[in-house]
Amino acid sequence: MDWQDLGLLLETGKIVSLQCPLIERVATLNWIKQYLAASKNLPLYVWNLGQEEFKEYHLTGNKSHHFDPIKNDCLSRVVDFLIDCQEPGVFVVENLQSLINYPNCSDSQFSDRTLLITAKLTNLFYSLATDNLSRKYIILLSTDGSELPLHLQSVIPTIWKPLPTTEEITLIVEEFLVSTVNWGFNLDKSSLILAASGLTQEEIKTGLRLGLQLSLGASAIDFLLSYKINRLRNLNLEFIPQPNITDFGGLDLLKSAISKIRNKFTPEARKCNLALPKGCLLVGPPGTGKTRAAKACAAQLGFPLVSVDVGAIVAGGLKLLRELLQRVEALAPCVVHFDEFDKLFAASSNSGEDVSNRQILGTMLTWLQEKTSATYVVATLNRLNSLPPELTRAGRFDRIFYLGFPQAIERKEIIQLHAARFDPRYLVENGPLTESEWRILLNKTVNCTGAELEQMVCRAADKIFDVALEEIKQKSSQLTTNNEQVVNIPIFIELQDLLEEREKIFPLYVRDTERVLAIENQSRYVSEPSSSPDTSQYAPPLTTYWGQPVSQPSDSTIQKTILN
Template sequence: MNTQLLAQLKLYGAVCYSYPLIEQASVKKELQAIACHLKVPLIELQLSEDLSESLANDGLYVVEHLPSLLGELQGWQKTRLESWLIDSIHQCRLIQDRYLILLDNRETELARYLSNIIPTEIRNLPTVAEIQSSIEQELEASGITSDVTEQMALSVSGLSSEEVKLAVQKAIASCGDLVQGLIAQKQQTLKGLGLEFLPSLDVPTFGGLDRLKEAIEQVALDYSEQARGLNLPIPKGWLMAGPPGTGKTFAAKVCAAKLGFPLISVGVDIVKSKGSGYLKRLLKVIEAASPSVCYFDEFDKFFDPDAAITGGGTTKETLGVLLTWFQEKTTKTFVIATLNRLDALPPELTRAGRFDRLFYVGFPQAVERKEIIELHASRFDPRFRGETAMTERDWRVLLNRTQNCTGAELRAIAELAAKEQFYQGNVQIHLKLDDFLKARSKITPLYVRDTERVLAMANRAKGVCENASASDCSIFAPLEQSLWGD
């Protein structure tokens, strides 16, 4: 029996209960158990009936699809249904053995003025222990003897009970590796929700961003048992701002790989289209799938710049959900949110306590550009793994010509240079300064194409974010000169 739903019913008299459609049969059994515990009959109401006398007797009344119907109706029909709902809620609060449950399997939220008087309860996802038990039952039913480990249960954590059963059945039918089959089913299920699930990441390191690399090492320490023994807080996450192509997304993947966590990428567009109610469900799924790195790309898309100032529309509802989640989150879910326009975020999200650290990821400095070029050029020309590929003079010329190029643009330059040698019929690729300069001439950097907006991104981040890179003190750093040339 769902004790949490029962407690909400006793407290408020009426509850809107949200659950995935696949759980419908289990939900009906839950409601039967709750009605039995309350010692009242279970009564299902049809919205097509005359509702004026519907709650005349004691009982647990159940209405399906009312939230979505209210969103579709207009005029007097909507007003009549809302009036009935408000009267029914007050009646349930006044009369002891009269209860009302609105069932919602379409992630449709009630209007704000209705949600203030009737709470929404989202069906809990199974714990790791419950998942283990469910997998054991499905394996026994199929005549398979196998020890169900915690790792096996974690491979489908975040799915509902029925989704777990279905995943096990499909994994058995595929006759392959059971754990890999479960992970594949989890990826497919989460994709349907707008979440991209990457169970493991084999990514190389990235060039530059030394402070960010150090911060990743520190987060790994923060999750250690030693940190728990010292009562240090569990990390919340980072906010990374900066122009496109500077390595923010790749840094998130490296962080997940370093921590040994899967990466769950949230599709911002699908969340915006379905509203804050859908976001609540996704966050429950993400927390149930912990440990993980939860990645929000283009985080500023959640918030309209004007609404961020006025506090109106869906921005306010989304902000409320996110603020509550950041404040109450206790699982090993490390959040990384990347964005271009820091000023699009409401100030509540950038204050201390929301994110552990705020980084500005800008254009790579000279020594960082050298690292990035070496990293990508070494894929084609092994000489770049050492210091013999080009002379110091050649590097100075190339670094001067690639100033204000992003990491993505530097990668493109290295790849274009290698392709050009391949097109010339070379059996082996030996990259020289001229190859890089020729490739550079074919690329128009973002800084050149959109200088004003790029500078605005950097200016708005100053004083709010810390730089992801330390100052360049290498021999390739440009000399600082005053107006008098000193």
Template sequence: MKSSFNCLEDLLANNYPVIACESPLQERHRLLTRIAAYCQNTGNKAYIWNLNESSIKELAVGVKENLILREFNDYKPTVKQNKEDYFQVLNFWKGYSEIGILIVENIFPWIKENNNQSADFLIVSSWIKSSLINLKHSNQDSGKTTILLGHHAEITSEMAAIIPLWTQELPDTQEIIDNLINSKILPSTYTDQDWLEIAYSSAGLYISDIISCFKDIEKTHPTGNSSEIAKLLLSRKIQLLNRLYDIEFLPPPKVQLGGLELMQESFKKFKRLLTPRAKQYNLRVPKGIMLVGPPGTGKSHSAKACSQNMGIPLIMVDWGNFRSFGNQAEVKLKRLLRLVDRLNQVILYFDDFDKGFAGDDDLAKRLAGQLLTWMQERTSDVLVIASVNRMEWLPPELTRAGRFDYLFKVDLPNNGERHTIFKLHAARFDKRFRNSNDPWSEDEWRRILKATNRCVGSEIQTIVERAAFSIFCTMTAEDTYTSSELPPLELTIEALLEERRQINPLAIREADRVESMRNKADQQALPSSLRDESKFAVGNINIFS
């Protein structure tokens, strides 16, 4: 499989007069070095121009494969009287007699679709577009190529038809291994398995970022083995991805989920679709899963449970935040989808998916269309999960069959599920609940479950945490510290009931809205939970006792 750079070199070899190139800023130095090396190998020259320099520099590669910038005196810009004079380099290159490659940086703001711009801006934009079209026709088969370089290559639709676009993709594992071996920053004694482990840990980063991470690791762990290096690299990668993409990247977490057995069983089956045997039968993971239900019922926690059951990382994204990016929203989504495609086996979780469509504007529709197109055409093993409170806010095309393959209703927990959720949270503070122990009687549990009817998982968590805090304050003097063994913290029925009295559950406070959400989910979604067959089920209560 060709690397991203090889595809660019193919375009250069075919003598395209103008090429649009999209490359991230951190890869700029490597890209310029690669283009300069290509020109030296083919007997051509490479030049670069940008607004900051306002002059042309010649690019070359030294004996140590370092990038060299030399003065170029053939281009002498005239005094700038008009705004378009800043871009007179285009006319110079059209008439220049020598052959080679001229890199023009950061010109895309003037050649993209421009709306609501000033008259002066539109005049300059039209002048630049006309100059590029003239370049395209004048330099055809001349041996001269103009590379338009920027971190986001966006051009008008009419120009896109005549200017090919090259996008620097994230490197695959083999490309990562090849570049790391050539860089000689890791021991040559590594085995093929060592290199593969390193490559998997760094997948999703550009080569420049990977090398930068290795240099940081080398300062603190100069003699680490491959497994230790891979773990440190993964940690740095997670921090970098979170910052670059505004996401929360989580390795498969260890979580406990109370109830929702039907949905969890489906998650375990989905794991089998990642196996080579499933690929032999042309089976693949679902296009998408939608979790529908009132707030606080455990939709985000369910996504983490899916990550745990399938053994693949989880990327959590607030879909509503895309609207805050304005004109950059589609670019942000495009970059994110490229990332998950390269990571391949990963869960992409969109939290509060419906809130991004509350405004019913053009941006929301374009984002939805972009996501749906990707979901339909992707070939990677990315599982998309979206949580939804109000299905009526979603465009109809999102909920029809063939879009999201599975819709699960994540409902208010029944008595048996609330019992399990209480025990899970109580075990964090009270040792008596650990190892499947249960210090309370059935009647005591019935008091709690009756009092917490219509409470969701997040509210139960709050009740337990506040009760533990209250008991801690009564058993421990203020501002005291002791190194001796701490007395056990034991939760009481009375403390839990007191905390319950102090909160007003959402399903009671906003009963009409919550019931509307549940009814909408009932109409289209599959149940997530089995019928309550526990001893605390409503049908098992003796009303005559």
């Protein structure tokens, strides 16, 4: 339900459950007092577990509603007070949702206590709903994400306080910029607004204040962005403003698809009534470059990357998923990466049913189907058949790509991509290796994943560096001093260096052939290929089962066969 409907819901049902982050507690209470209690000319009373009475909020010389505390069940007395109280007002009860569900006694006592309090809340709801003359309004404020039991949710509506809109962020930033006039800093408003997206109002204000004081205003934007990254990390969201991976070896069909996706986010596409792209699934064995492709996708689209911790969702449940999706929507435009997406819907070996809560699946399905924000979802996984069929049908993801073991020309591109980080010679054509040397290396790396090829190159560079460093140390007793210039150690990677490290690597395909082939067979033929067939000079010739070469038919022969 919408935040602006809070007043209407209170007027009709008299009791509402309200969810907001703890950092927004004071701001929320101020809003309730200013826009709800004051508009009805009613006092605002607040109770929480840290006090034994309802206290009138933000008034001096206030009067408090006292009740005799009972150590064994103070919460039940609070509900009794709300039922018996005849004085008009807006009553806020903090975190009653979690107090109901907190097992502070044995199982039987906890069950009886929960049933008693929920029954009293039900009676309270119906007594208020039938009393049209009553001016008693109750808000159950939750600041820890806990929710009411399901049977109470059916009668007591729940509202989530939304993250600020762009217009609201603009007002906060403009107010901040006015306060910095005397400081003599000229900060870019649009950059501040972009850096503040995805944060709550109080988080934005806190980040701006800290940025102004700690960085003396000169780098307040950078500080706010760093503050946002840390806040999102606490929610198990990894926010990368500008992914530094802009390319990946091979996968030409996937690259072409990403370039077309970028066009769908343009204003011209909106004018033609084209729908925003939803996302894609990247399926394949471990180490084939799925995560790197997700990062490169964000870089090519020009969007920040938001990586979601699937394990945290499984542990945190539905309430964490809702909060994560709310943050992601506020960060749009962005690329949302769900790594190891299949683990979110892992099946139990005993029952065959989904271990994760079915509510998580329902929420995810609804969001993927109905989302209208500029969020492009890239979900990477190993086993396509482990996903529920509802997730893979049309309308949830636009496309499903299979990323398998790199072909010969792709292995060459991957090796050159990583070797060029250390040896600039690999940036030009074939690099320092001849065609025959490339053939030797590519034949030795058949069925190696992209991650294994990267490891091979990095280990070769490390070995060359260690050898060169030892030689320098032997010539000089001390490599550097406090003010001495650092010695530049050139790294030249040759064929023999790569072959030596290749022999030390045991590819996944060799170590776990059966399971890798199972992953490949389950996904390869029901997904789009991410790479075109290898027609380069490095492609191995086609042979029969007995090793005899197979001649490729000419185009004219194919046409004659089709006509016949």
